[in-house]
Amino acid sequence: MDNEKLNLPQYDIPDDIQNAVAITTLDRLYNWGRRSSVWPLMFGLACCAIEMIAAQAARYDMARFGMEVMRPTPRQADLMLVSGTVTKKMVPAIVRLYNQMPEPKYVVAMGACASGGGPFKEGYNVVAGIDKFIPVDVYIPGCPPTPQALIAGLIKLQEKIDKESLKKVRWYRKGPDAVEIPVPILGPDLIDPRRSAEIKQIAAAVKEGAS
Amino acid sequence: MTAPASTQTVDLAARFPGIVTADTRPGYSGFIVEKDKLVEVATAIRDEFGYDLLTAVTAVDYLPEGKMEVVYHAYKTTGGPGLVFRVQVPRVDPIEVPSLINVYPGADLQEREAWDLMGIRFTGHPDLRRILMWEGFDGHPLRKDWKEPFYEEDAKPFKSRWPEGRHVMAEDRNPYKDNLKFPENFDPEKWIPDNDNMLYQSLKRYTMKNEDGLETDHIVVNMGPQHPSTHGVFRAAITLEGETIVGLKPVVGYLHRNHDKIGERNTFLQNMPYTDRLDYFNSMSNNLAYAITVEKLMNIPVAERAEYIRVIMAELSRIQNHLVFIGMLLNDLGAMYTPALYAFEERELILDVFEAVSGARMMCNYLRFGGVVRDIPPYVMQKIKDLVFDRLPAKTDEMDRLLTENEVLVARLKGVPVIDGETAIKYSVTGPVLRAAGVPYDIRRADPYSIYDRFDFDVAVRYNGDLYDNYLIRLDEIRQSLRILQQAVKQIPDGPINSQKPQYQVRVPAGEAYGRIESPKGELAFYVVSNGKPNPWRYHVRPASFVNITCLEKICLGAKIADFVALLGVLDIVMGELDR
Numbered sequence: 009m010d011n012e013k014l015n016l017p018q019y020d021i022p023d024d025i026q027n028a029v030a031i032t033t034l035d036r037l038y039n040w041g042r043r044s045s046v047w048p049l050m051f052g053l054a055c056c057a058i059e060m061i062a063a064q065a066a067r068y069d070m071a072r073f074g075m076e077v078m079r080p081t082p083r084q085a086d087l088m089l090v091s092g093t094v095t096k097k098m099v100p101a102i103v104r105l106y107n108q109m110p111e112p113k114y115v116v117a118m119g120a121c122a123s124g125g126g127p128f129k130e131g132y133n134v135v136a137g138i139d140k141f142i143p144v145d146v147y148i149p150g151c152p153p154t155p156q157a158l159i160a161g162l163i164k165l166q167e168k169i170d171k172e173s174l175k176k177v178r179w180y181r182k183g184p185d186a187v188e189i190p191v192p193i194l195g196p197d198l199i200d201p202r203r204s205a206e207i208k209q210i211a212a213a214v215k216e217g218a219s
Numbered sequence: 220m221t222a223p224a225s226t227q228t229v230d231l232a233a234r235f236p237g238i239v240t241a242d243t244r245p246g247y248s249g250f251i252v253e254k255d256k257l258v259e260v261a262t263a264i265r266d267e268f269g270y271d272l273l274t275a276v277t278a279v280d281y282l283p284e285g286k287m288e289v290v291y292h293a294y295k296t297t298g299g300p301g302l303v304f305r306v307q308v309p310r311v312d313p314i315e316v317p318s319l320i321n322v323y324p325g326a327d328l329q330e331r332e333a334w335d336l337m338g339i340r341f342t343g344h345p346d347l348r349r350i351l352m353w354e355g356f357d358g359h360p361l362r363k364d365w366k367e368p369f370y371e372e373d374a375k376p377f378k379s380r381w382p383e384g385r386h387v388m389a390e391d392r393n394p395y396k397d398n399l400k401f402p403e404n405f406d407p408e409k410w411i412p413d414n415d416n417m418l419y420q421s422l423k424r425y426t427m428k429n430e431d432g433l434e435t436d437h438i439v440v441n442m443g444p445q446h447p448s449t450h451g452v453f454r455a456a457i458t459l460e461g462e463t464i465v466g467l468k469p470v471v472g473y474l475h476r477n478h479d480k481i482g483e484r485n486t487f488l489q490n491m492p493y494t495d496r497l498d499y500f501n502s503m504s505n506n507l508a509y510a511i512t513v514e515k516l517m518n519i520p521v522a523e524r525a526e527y528i529r530v531i532m533a534e535l536s537r538i539q540n541h542l543v544f545i546g547m548l549l550n551d552l553g554a555m556y557t558p559a560l561y562a563f564e565e566r567e568l569i570l571d572v573f574e575a576v577s578g579a580r581m582m583c584n585y586l587r588f589g590g591v592v593r594d595i596p597p598y599v600m601q602k603i604k605d606l607v608f609d610r611l612p613a614k615t616d617e618m619d620r621l622l623t624e625n626e627v628l629v630a631r632l633k634g635v636p637v638i639d640g641e642t643a644i645k646y647s648v649t650g651p652v653l654r655a656a657g658v659p660y661d662i663r664r665a666d667p668y669s670i671y672d673r674f675d676f677d678v679a680v681r682y683n684g685d686l687y688d689n690y691l692i693r694l695d696e697i698r699q700s701l702r703i704l705q706q707a708v709k710q711i712p713d714g715p716i717n718s719q720k721p722q723y724q725v726r727v728p729a730g731e732a733y734g735r736i737e738s739p740k741g742e743l744a745f746y747v748v749s750n751g752k753p754n755p756w757r758y759h760v761r762p763a764s765f766v767n768i769t770c771l772e773k774i775c776l777g778a779k780i781a782d783f784v785a786l787l788g789v790l791d792i793v794m795g796e797l798d799r
Binding site: 050051052053054055057058059061062065066067080082092093095096097098101105125127128129130131132133134135136140151152154193194195196197198199201204206207208210211212213214 | 351352353355356357360367368369371389390394395397398399400401402403404405406407408410412413444445446447451452472473474475476477480481484492493496499500559560563564566567580581582794795
C-alpha cells in the first residue's frame, strides 16, 4: 500500500519525511498487514481444489495478492478455503482444523457444495453447506468457480478485512465465537453436539421411516 | 459402434452342470452360479478359462423379486470380451455370499463396499468393515427400501418441480430441519462412537515379537485426511517399525458424495453432469464411459464425426492428466511447484479447448447419447491442431529434458519397486501402473471401444515395475496420445454430431450393460441396470482409483515411510472418483 492510503487524511506530514513517516490508526496498520499476507491452508476437498491449484499456477497467480504461501498445517494458516463437498464423514476433521487455526482466521466457502450442498445436497453423506458448523466470511458461487471467480472472492475478503476493527472482531469478544466449536460426532447420522437435546426430543416424536 | 462384448466365448454351464445356469433374462448375459459353489467356479474361471482379471464386483438390489444379486465381471489380460457371472440370494438378512478374496485379491475393497452400501456379508473376508461410510452408520444406503433424509420421491423429475414447480425446501420437509435421520428414540448422550476402534483393531494383527521373544509395539501414524500429499482427503493408517511400513489400511469415504444413490434417482441424461464430478481431471473420459454404457443398452449408433470428437477430447484429457500427474509426483517428492507450474501451463491450454467446445473448463458435460452436444468450431479445431502438432510434442520433450535425467529424481525413483505384473493382475490393478509392470493391457487395444481400432498407436509398456518406470510410462502415453490425436484431427469427417434427436428423456430398454474405457487412471466402467423406466434401476461406477488402491497395502509393506507418498502418488488416485 502506498503512503497516501495508509495515512489518515487529517494530518499533514512535511514533504521531506513523507516516505519515512506515516500517521495512521492501529486498525488500519493491522488490516493492511493482514490483507496483504493472507496465508491459505493447503486444504483441498474436491473438484474446487483443482481450480484452487490452477489459481495458484502461472496464468492466474494468486501471489499477486500475497496469498501464494499455502500452509499445510492449520497452525500457520489464516484462511480456510473450503474447496469442495463437505461430507458428514469429513466434517469432524474440518471443524478440528478450524479450531486449530490461530486468530485472525477467515473462511471462504468455495463453490456450490461448500456454500449449500450443491448438486450433491440430496446425498445421505453430504452436509448442506459448511456454514452449518463454522462461520463463513465469503461465499463464491460456481461449480467449480473459475480461478477468476476465486480471485474475485478473495478480493472481497480483502475488502472485508479492510473494514475490520480490533474492538469488534469476533475472536476478541466474549460470546459463542470465542470458544472452540464442538466437534461433530459420527453416530447413526451426524450428531452436532450443540443440538443433541433437540435431536433427542425430535427422535422421540418421529416414527422411524417417516421423512 | 463396436459389436456388443457380451458374446459368450465359454460355456460355463456345460462345465458345471447343475451348479451354473445361463442367465436367460432378456437383456442380460452371463451365468448364474450357485452360492455354495462360487469359490470353486471362480477358481475354474480363473485357472481353466483364463479370466485372470476380476474388474468389477457389485451388487444389485432386486427389491420386487425379493432377491439380492452380486455381479462379477472378469476379463482376460490377453484381451477379448469378458465373462459375467453372478450369484443370487434371497433378500432376507443376514444376506451371505462367499468372499472371492482368496481367488481374486482384487475383490477386497469392492466387497467391503458392497457390504457397506448393500449389506451383503461376504463370508471368509478377513476384514469386512464399512469403507465409504463410518462404523455405526444406520443402515445400508443403496438398498432400494433405504431412504435418505432428504428423500422426496423414488425418481426424478419430482412432481413438486415439474410441471407446476411448487418446490418445498428439503430442510422444511425433514423433522430435524437438516440432512439428518436418526432411529426412533435415539439419545445422542448415550451414543458411544466407534472412533476408529475397528480400524485400529484390524491393524493390531501386525503386532510382532522381536528376536528376544518380547512383544514390540508399533507406531501408528495417520496420514490424512488433511495432508498435502495425499491428493485430497485420502487417509492411510500406517503402522511403522522404525521407518519401515509393516501395516497399512487405506481409509476412504471422506468425499463419498453418493453418486450411486443420486444416480438411481436421476434420469439417464441427468447423470451425465454428475459423471463430470467423478474424476474431475478427466470429465471428458467420464462422459465417454457413461455414454458408451447407455448406448450399449439403447443399442444406438454414434454419429461418425462425434466418434472422432470423442476420441480427440478423451486423448486431450489423458495428456493433461498425465502432465499434472508428473507435476504432482514431483511435488510429492519435494520439487515444490516448479514442474507442476510447467504442467499447469499446458493444462490451461487444453482447458481452453474444453471451455470453447463445452462452455466449462472442468465440468464439461459434453457428450450425449449418440454423439456430442456441440460441434467443434473451426477456430477451435485450428487451436487443437496447433496444440497436437507443435506445442504439446515440444513441451513433452521439454518436460522430458527437464526431469528424466535429473539426478535427484532418478535417485528417488529408480529401483524402488511398486508392483510386479503377476501381483498387479491379482489385485485387479489397471491402467498405467499395470503397464509399467510389464503387462501390455490397454482396453483401447484389448477390447476396443469407440473407434480406437482405426488408429495406429502402440500400447506403452515398461518392464521394471519401479517408480521410475511409472513416471516414464506417463511420458510414453502422452506421446502415443499425440499420435492418435494427429491421426484423428487429420481424418475427422464432416457431418452430423449426433445420430439422435436432442432429447431430455431417452428410452432405454430393460437389461444391463457394462461399458468400460481406458481412462487415464485405469479402467473406468459403468454398470447400469435398466428396467425400462426413465431412471436406471442400478447405476454403479467402477472407478479406476478405488480398485487400484486395493494393492496399496501390498506394495507399501516393507517400504520406507518416505517412499509412501511416491508410491501413493504413482497410483494416481483422485478422490472424487475413489469415494464417489
